Amino acid sequence: MDLSLSEDRAVEDVRCEFGKMKNAMECEQEIRSAIRPILKDLTNHTKEAVAILRAVHQSSRNTADLTQAARARLPQIQSLLKQLGTVYPSEWYHRYHDMWRNTCQNLSLLGSFIHYLQTGTLIRRNQLADLLELSISADDGFCITLDDMLAGFLDLASELSRLAVNSVVHGDVERPVQIAAFINEMNSAFQLLNLKNDFLRRRYDGLKYDVRKVEEVVYDLSIRGLKNPGEPGSG
Template sequence: MTTITSSESSSPTVKRRQDIITVFLAFGQELDEYTDRRERLVKEISNELLGQNENFWRYHKTISPGLQEYIEAVSFAKYLKDQTLLSFTDLQQDLRNADGIPFFPLGLPHVDYLLGISDLTGELMRFAISSVGSQGLLIASREVFSSSLSICNFVRDCKASLDPMSAHISELRQKQEVTTASLRKIEEVVYSLSIRGLGDAKMSNFNVVNNLQLDSKCFDDKD
């Protein structure tokens, strides 16, 4: 077993290591205290709101945009993790407090889930385009192409699933128009990478991004 002599223990390296450990332990303790306070606060708020479920629908219109933003965020994180869609059931399980009590005992409104997923398509579009702008080499472009193609297929499936329901939900109908535009942009990314980007190893980031501005007529259905 290696022992540390007094001279070694006073060396700058050992001292820095001890300082780091001290700071880390202090930070860990502070983080634990913060987590405890947060859990107590959430529990107190939950207790105050318990029994007020009858007021949920009165204020639903006010909180709905926030729910949609949350659903968009967690579903985007889910896609980045395993390239799958966050299911309504999994979302319901996530919306519970530390004691397992659901935040929405009557169930999360399905319409908020649908609207949040529709918003997800716009976030995926921005992710696909930003990925192109951050890559320039041929090998990297192939990876981006594969990712962009997967996003394109995913967004296309989401659009196909949501479109039939947009006839019954006016807000979804408006969002689906944005989804259609987002899908078009992702298709342009895939087209640019497959035809213009991957075919030329010397193509720069500037050229790839500028080639995304394609004539929309290229995507119109031919009679």
């Protein structure tokens, strides 16, 4: 066997393999470059919509106008989400998940915040997908993963614990009781989960603090005679 020929083939194989890796890296870089401007706009629109809802802390009785204003931002958000889903191969969703993880968590907060202010209940996964016009699974298109959705729920709990305090400041003594019942129910539901995600486990510790904070607000209302001790959320 010609040893030099064998060596030439080995060198060619190495060059070929590295050429494929170079092309793959360039392709991935192009996709990331295409994602960034869309994601930047999506992040900004999402933050603006959440900021609209956070005005509820200044006047907890003005929820209808605020949710309507936030929902008015949804068409632009939905359009950007559709654009985002076209710039990467569908099977590569998790490869780029690190880029949009935080934005997806904010989208979960946005959807669950709107839903709570309108209904007083926790949004379901299919309802969140319908609201944002997303898929349920990454196999079918752009989606919000279960972990990101749960992280958004924990952010919602923090917003609501703050709202409980601010509602009292503005003379609304009913909302803290409703929030206390809701957050306690959410806490019980999270206890049923086997949270293996370290990030979620750390965030869940914050939910325990939110529960305690709201219960203290309700207790203060009770001892001041501003609510009936027998109402939900009093214990």
